[in-house]
Amino acid sequence: MDIRLAKTAGFCFGVKRAVETVYEQVAKEENQKIYTYGPIIHNQEVIKDMKNKGVEVIETEEELKRITSGVVIIRSHGVPKHIYDILNKQGLVCVDATCPFVKKIHKIVEKESRLGKHVIIIGDENHPEVKGIQGWVGDAVTIIKTEEQAERFTVPKDTSVCVVSQTTFNYNKFKYLVEILSKKSYDINVLNTICSATKERQTEAESIAKEVEVMIVVGDKHSSNTQKLFEICHRACDNTYYIQTLEDLDMNQLKSVKTVGITAGASTPNNIIEEVQNNVRINF
Numbered sequence: 001m002d003i004r005l006a007k008t009a010g011f012c013f014g015v016k017r018a019v020e021t022v023y024e025q026v027a028k029e030e031n032q033k034i035y036t037y038g039p040i041i042h043n044q045e046v047i048k049d050m051k052n053k054g055v056e057v058i059e060t061e062e063e064l065k066r067i068t069s070g071v072v073i074i075r076s077h078g079v080p081k082h083i084y085d086i087l088n089k090q091g092l093v094c095v096d097a098t099c100p101f102v103k104k105i106h107k108i109v110e111k112e113s114r115l116g117k118h119v120i121i122i123g124d125e126n127h128p129e130v131k132g133i134q135g136w137v138g139d140a141v142t143i144i145k146t147e148e149q150a151e152r153f154t155v156p157k158d159t160s161v162c163v164v165s166q167t168t169f170n171y172n173k174f175k176y177l178v179e180i181l182s183k184k185s186y187d188i189n190v191l192n193t194i195c196s197a198t199k200e201r202q203t204e205a206e207s208i209a210k211e212v213e214v215m216i217v218v219g220d221k222h223s224s225n226t227q228k229l230f231e232i233c234h235r236a237c238d239n240t241y242y243i244q245t246l247e248d249l250d251m252n253q254l255k256s257v258k259t260v261g262i263t264a265g266a267s268t269p270n271n272i273i274e275e276v277q278n279n280v281r282i283n284f
């Protein structure tokens with residue numbers, strides 16, 4: 001069997017940095033409780049391991065307000081601006097593991113909002129990264145994910161508009177939505193803030209999926225970038241399977257198959273990817 005593993009599979013820079021930050025704090029802070037504000041990344045296996053090492057996840061602002069001591073690590077997705085205010089008020093130690101590419105978007109939208117521009121965030125309104133970006137803008141903000149939302153978007157003609165994107169958004173879909181918005185004749189400034197690693201991962205995954213009989217996408221079910229990888233691969237290869245770990249893979253699906261492609265989301269640890277790859281190779 002020919003197995004093609006995507007070179008871009010697994011932890012991206014921002015995720016790797018955030019995960020390492022947590023383990024560094026665990027090793028350093030023996031006398032202080034360590035928390036992450038929200039899951040540090042979207043991967044249950046990693047979160048489980050951190051929990052075993054004493055790291056607790058804070059899920060809501062209300063929980064955060066009840067904590068009066070300890071270290072709080074900001075997750076890779078980033079948080080709204082007011083969360084930092086709460087951390088300061090509570091006297092908590094803040095360790096910021098926000099992905100630098102996401103941090104850059106926070107600075108962009110904060111500046112553009114102060115200049116009076118209407119900010120459009122292209123992304124999923126329920127994703128923590130998008131919620132975080134929105135929290136650095138004033139009231140003039142719109143989140144767009146679909147063609148219908150882009151078509152319906154309207155502001156006064158003399159309004160200046162700034163467009164940014166969730167870093168893990170589908171690049172081709174971003175371009176398509178921007179085309180729709182650009183036809184509306186607003187004074188529009190488009191900033192492609194999709195992480196280059198995301199675009200490379202999606203492009204490579206699609207390329208492999210077009211050339212294999214079966215495509216395996218490895219990643220957490222809550223991972224936005226893994227979901228988008230699956231969608232891209234499934235369009236290119238009907239036999240595309242989305243698994244979190246090796247246990248989810250039905251080996252019967254690979255019988256009589258000669259070519260298999262494997263890719264993984266930005267929150268998938270290397271050990272899980274290697275386990276899948278090795279077992280596919282051994283069994284076939």
